[in-house]
Amino acid sequence: MSDSMFEISFQPGEEVVIKLRAPDLKMFKGETVQHLMGARKEMLLALRSLLDEAISRTDAHAAPAEDRTRIKVE
Structure with a gap:
């Protein structure tokens, strides 16, 4: 088990898993x-920014798609 606040696991082509651990601030x-x-x-x-971007793309x-009108110019 790591003392890191974050644990990130990633496999190419799969999801990214981020685990956040709150540090024990009493020891600092x-x-x-x-x-x-x-x-x-x-x-x-x-993380909020990543989620906002994912929502925007979705x-x-x-x-x-917007319907476009083609106007012929002579």
Whole structure:
């Protein structure tokens, strides 16, 4: 078992599995806690961004194609 906050498993052509473990902040002091909390927030924001992008792509594929009118110019 790793002491890392994150565990990522990936096999090409398959899903990416990300496991987040909350660190025990009681064992750290001062500035270290602030850095850990900042890093945690940044990882969560990055995850939110990935999810937002996946949702946008899903919506784009689900939206019907717009009908276009071809105008002949002479």
